[in-house]
Amino acid sequence: MRRKPVIAIVPLGHYIYFEQFEGLREELMRKAGEFLPYLEDSAEIFVTEYVDTVERAFQVVRSLRQQDVDGVFMLLTTYLPSSLAAPFANYLGDVPQVLVGIQPLAHLDYANCTTYMQLVNDDICAMPEIAGVYGRLGRAIPPCIVAASQQEEDIRAKVRAWQRAMVAKAAFKYAQFGYLGHTYEGMYDMHTDPTAFSGAFRAHVKMLEMCELDKLAQAVSAEDIAQKIAVIRETFSIQDPSIDPLTDYVRDEDLEWSARMACALDAMVEKNDLTALAYYYKGEGGNLYERMGAALILGNTLLTSSGIPLAGEADLKTAATMLIMNRLGGGGSFAELHPFDIEGNCVLIGHDGPHNIAISQGKPILRKLKKYHGKSGSGIGVEFSLRAGDISMLSMNCQANGRFKLVAAAGVSLPGAIPQTGNTNTRVAIPGMNVCEFIRRWCEAGPTHHLALGTGNRLLEIRCFARLMGLDLEVIE
Structure with a gap:
């Protein structure tokens, strides 16, 4: 609660x-x-x-x-x-x-x-x-x-x-951050020492097992699945394949499996009294755990949008920044840098999930993906942009001295076309700054490659939060 x-x-x-x-x-x-x-x-x-x-x-x-x-x-x-x-x-x-x-x-x-x-x-x-x-x-x-x-x-x-x-x-007081699975192989910036995290934020990191999620998924009833599918159909616009050959038709069995896993995620969060969750599980050869891990995007999007942030690739630090952004009033969606646009002087920022549809521009889209690039399995992806207007970016990394550091920026979400790839993408511009210069300065600040993307200019609140927590902060402006 x-x-x-x-x-x-x-x-x-x-x-x-x-x-x-x-x-x-x-x-x-x-x-x-x-x-x-x-x-x-x-x-x-x-x-x-x-x-x-x-x-x-x-x-x-x-x-x-x-x-x-x-x-x-x-x-x-x-x-x-x-x-x-x-x-x-x-x-x-x-x-x-x-x-x-x-x-x-x-x-x-x-x-x-x-x-x-x-x-x-x-x-x-x-x-x-x-x-x-x-x-x-x-x-x-x-x-x-x-x-x-x-x-x-x-x-x-x-x-x-x-x-x-x-x-x-x-929000971190008496909080339990779930940690399910393991970090994405080779992403060194994802690794976080749970004890150091607890020392900085006073929250507990609770280790969770895929077999627990499996057990919860098996216990989901047909009625629960039907109710969740009704929520999904009301919340999302289900789209046919786009120009991207990786996209496919969303079939009933795709919705049913994603709905089952969404119900299982709800149950895992409730059972373990989780404030947030970082998760990733690769799986191999189409086995059960691979299918489970590939079907979590819908469920984690719904949970994130309700104020319980979930971060993919087992990024505990970005689960924290998503929670911060949410409580500061900005929503907070899981994101990373995508290709930039020198003519529009903006950079696309998004991810394949989890997302926060509470801050989307219009009704979010569902697309079936035959494969997740860089990951195993296939399943449903969520596609949208953050609503147009002021936005904020917040990332966190752990420095060589063991201290956590926040990296933040404020910009604008611009209206315009985004790739129809079943991922989120927001056209982000930083007023008064060349997009390449912004990207250079952002990267040189040493963030993780993930960030929480939120609505509104939250730099004042972020500065206040960093001071209250005793965290290092670098603002790109």
Whole structure:
């Protein structure tokens, strides 16, 4: 079951002021209510007690630990001593925290300013003190949001970027990444150390067996198959062969076998409580496991489109970037670089599966493929482009020093023709950059050859996520 993240808004102030200025506490407390609308409903959001003493800070921290929060917005409503923030640094060190200073006025009314007015607008006064104390305590210095209340669009963009990053990080919390089969032979960039992955992302990598998938496939009922075929027919446009001689007619037995394996994948995900799955199995001579592995594209596409990413060729790292892209709001489809177009100044980006049809341009197409290039077996392929507009690319590799590195870029999905080969292909252009120059810089950043392709410009959210996770990031722009 997908866990909904929990994010707290913690308003903070200084109790001594409230003994000196009547009504100040109540006025400052209203800032939390004004901040709430900036957040999205992708998480369970709540406002804690107002923290104006160390004792209350300890109470709130204990409560947040019990609620297993996934993120905290520290709303600085006026000056406060850093001792009030220190408990959050000391006892919630693994929880993403953002310091927020939103000043009510664009500027003080200098001719008529009172001490009371200054205190109401002292939202950033304690920010450097608190940030410095986090550093002295050996904790990550929290990112800061600074704005005047009139800058609503800027505030909304920054708050939601950090919230989405918190949600993406929370997706790895208590997560189980399935690993079925083995990496594609010779693809050295696919190999990932499960222990290193767990250390970086805190998720468990669960080793799965083809015989388990076989057992689940045998248990699928005729009724389950019929229901899945109905979903497939409603979701996809089933096409006749194209000009490519590898394409063929999709026959009833093709749909039935793919539907059976899709049901088996659903059962495997549910049985093992999987957040994501990396898989690949070659098989030989048309044996059962080869036929099973060749029939997974439809099922993994449906699962990926529902928010449970599956990555082919047993690419654990790209299963992770697809999950990140999904939780950042971009969908996330499995992809790699295909041929480029110097006249259109774009590059085709796609793959033979898995895909995310939730972000497709129009109804996705099904084509029967007599063979999968570079792989054994035959089966159904999915063909579409990402919908036209802004897109983002996110890849991950493991460096020689053992650290994971993200490589990202933002571009545009262009409308236009794509090959009718039963694979996804999106015409991607990077505004202001020659396509060959972009490809050169992308490759020299050292990604894996796979990536998560998503909708929208997600660079701000990706930067936020990388900071929260402590990951290296290179952006090609």
